[in-house]
Amino acid sequence: MTTDKFVLVNGQEVPIEGEKNLLELIRKAGIEIPTLCYHPKLSVYGACRLCVVEIEGRGIQTSCSTEPEHGMKVKTHTPALRNIRKVAVELFLANHKVECPTCDQMGNCKLEEVARKLGVNEVRFKKIKDFRPADTGSVSIYRDPDKCVLCGQCVRFCKEIHGVGAIDFAFRGKNTYVTPAFGRSVGEGECVNCGQCAAVCPVGAIVVNKHIAPVQKALDDKTKTVVVHMAPAVRAGIGEEFGLPASHETTGKMVAALRRLGFDKVYDTVYAADLTIVEEGTEFVNRLTKGGVLPQFTSCCPGWIKFIEEYYPELLPNLSSCKSPQQMMGAIMREVLPEKLGVKNEDLFVVSIMPCTAKKFEIRRPEFEYAEGKRDTDEVITTQELARMIKAAGIDFVNLKPEEFDMPLGDKTGAGVIFGVTGGVTEAALRFAVEKVTGKVIDSKDLDYKAVRGSEGLLEATLDVDGTKLRIAIVHGLANAHKVCKELMNGEVKYDFIEVMTCPGGCINGGGQPIDFNQAAKIERRTKELYDADKEMPRRKSQDNPAVISTYETLLKEPCGEKSHHLLHTKYYKRTF
């Protein structure tokens, strides 16, 4: 975009190219302005006061809430501004529970970074905030209000991106804090466990609830056989913790690291993703050809599942009855591994590595027990937690020799790999369903369904399959799910297939992924990594996965058959909050 409008930033002409605010424009010019409360996808809050700039004729203003105007003369780092920022950070620190070396956010703390960069070397103010106990009632996240700086990113994310609003500000002045109603635990209410509040929290007031200890205990227990599988999105993330790009090699290093940590078998959730596609695709084709309830919603995202149970129970018949890949994996493992590995189910400890905090909630659902009180999946650790375990064990990740997954539950196709990105489940399902409906093999050059790729929160596509028009919607961010569900119920829209992922961008941007405050950049990078991985795969259709084929031959007999129904499908119910 060419423009003749500009702002003078520290004497330098910076063109106005549609920036919503001065802050974005200044950052575009390569000048760093610290912020704690600003998030480009959320409403402007203007609370942290760190982005102040001096505008000629207007005095000192917050740049995040000022629209750029032609000819504006802006200064960003005058002594007065630096002083304001320093004092603001001092005030933040005065009320912040400073316990940096033992803090979960260590290494990723924005407040620490800002304080260091601004040269804040003393705190002259006294703490005035009263002590508030931590919220330990959620299996997915841990909240410590004593660390909160009231930036409100979590509150706005939950409300604006998800339309959930599980937490909000309560009370006023020095007594203000972020909480669910009546100081209840976030685990009791409508929270869908997505963990995006932890992903945006700049200071460690909300962090991923860690389950490293029970996993380590199982690893140290000689009577346990500990098996692990990792979700597609984990491979587009783990490298970031060690300064490596995502690649086949990095994934191989992770497999090697898991063996060093003591896991007996290292499998791939992508196998179960492929299995999900065959089941969910068959279910879809059955609904389509036999007059079943349409549209069919995907059911692999546990945040979305809790959301539909809470807000749209009327639409539960539209939800695919397929378990998520994690739970399919758990069920298959409980069925085949005891015999294969010569171990009793009680001594088989199943761990999954997920980009997702809601998966921690999912494994604890009563639907997913192989016996009373015995979970199919024993524990979930997130990508973040895995990186910690690797570091704590003194493993030199960067120099590890890549290793291969254990077979057969480590076999995979590109279709399963792209599950981790928004639109990926749909694309994988299409690679299956189109063949099933037309009876023709899709040419390998036609496997990229570009129409279902994109970063829009609500993407619509119509696909012509041998004369049948498939109307597809792909949704991420639950506020978009609210929109689609309402429109469906009002009869305003018609679709055949709807994919819903809670987190913007899909699982690659899950709440348990390595922390990166630049949401747009991380989504773009990780999306590309998964699509690239798909391209490199020798097999790119779930139905071509040899392990899936053999599972049907030896165990399940047919997709959506009786055995599948028992092992791989489930039912969800209305939930009140």
Next chain:
Amino acid sequence: MTGQTDAKLEQVCKIIEKHHSDGSKLIPILQEIQEVYRYLPEEVIDFTARKLKIPAAQVYGVATFYSHFALTPKGKYLVKVCNGTACHVKKSIPVLNAIVEKLKLSEGKMTTDDMLFTVETVSCLGACGLAPVMVINEDVHGMMTPTKAVAEIDKILAEEAAK
């Protein structure tokens, strides 16, 4: 549920209906609900949030932001002692202390056990000419002294004892 709470909840439903279940009318709705219960009970806040389709956390946020809203039951007589600038200068704090002492209250406990009195301070009642001012329910008492304030309390206690 007892018949009385049922009747109250019905009133809440009517209030919400009157405002067309419009979430943007949250404050007037909460004000009217508070008139029914004299405070905002937890289950009523949850109920209202669900009816208005706004998160309970948000309703709680509004209810705790404004000092007008109470989340704990208030006594039959609400005693507001003004501590705005004019009243403060005219020695409103000794008035407050006298009442607190008389009713055996303390900083964290401003409602009597028999639920007869709740004592609050307010920032200004707009009656600075009468400073220091005390309001009991709807009645304004100006030019207060600790002795006069305690006398008013005694008067109410006597009336209540006679009932």
